Amino acid sequence: MKKVAVIMGSDSDLPVVRKATDILSEFGVPFEVRVLSAHRTPVEAADFARSARESGFGVIICAAGMAAHLAGAFAANCSLPVIGIPVKSKYLDGVDALLSTVQMPTGMPVATVAIDGAANAALLSIQMLALSDETLRVKYDEYRAQATAKVLEKDRAIRSEFGL
Ligand code: RP5
Numbered sequence: 001m002k003k004v005a006v007i008m009g010s011d012s013d014l015p016v017v018r019k020a021t022d023i024l025s026e027f028g029v030p031f032e033v034r035v036l037s038a039h040r041t042p043v044e045a046a047d048f049a050r051s052a053r054e055s056g057f058g059v060i061i062c063a064a065g066m067a068a069h070l071a072g073a074f075a076a077n078c079s080l081p082v083i084g085i086p087v088k089s090k091y092l093d094g095v096d097a098l099l100s101t102v103q104m105p106t107g108m109p110v111a112t113v114a115i116d117g118a119a120n121a122a123l124l125s126i127q128m129l130a131l132s133d134e135t136l137r138v139k140y141d142e143y144r145a146q147a148t149a150k151v152l153e154k155d156r157a158i159r160s161e162f163g164l
Pocket of ligand 1: 008010011013
């Protein structure tokens with residue numbers, strides 16, 4: 001199976017990123033984690049992006065906060081699908097990172113998830129890899145079925161609480 005690259009702009013992003021790595025682990029998807037910054041280590045970030053396909057990666061997840069150019073920089077240097085996670089920082093509630101990540105110019109797409117939406121980033125990467133991996137597709141469909149069952153159970157519990 002292809003690997004997922006999980007890149008964060010700073011180690012301070014790890015508490016958010018952990019939600020993605022936990023899900024990748026749960027699904028048995030191979031991944032590598034790096035701290036690489038579009039601004040602080042631009043050469044290393046570009047080198048990683050340029051060699052990502054030949055290194056066996058199939059999807060890249062980039063988490064960054066503030067003026068978050070990490071996902072865009074990866075998209076510019078690599079034709080693998082890039083998923084951006086805008087990370088909330090203490091000043092602008094993550095809207096700065098959201099706009100920096102989502103507003104990519106035509107031709108350089110970044111699939112941007114919600115602010116701190118690391119779980120969805122992992123799930124989206126799994127959906128992408130599952131296009132060519134039947135075992136992973138079955139696991140993902142089971143996960144979705146369980147998620148549906150949990151909500152239906154909550155619905156039953158709430159209705160019962162109101163005597164319905
Ligand atoms: C971004 O700046 C990082 O992704 C992080 O979210 C933010 C703050 O970084 P630190 O100052 O905590 O290293 O590049």
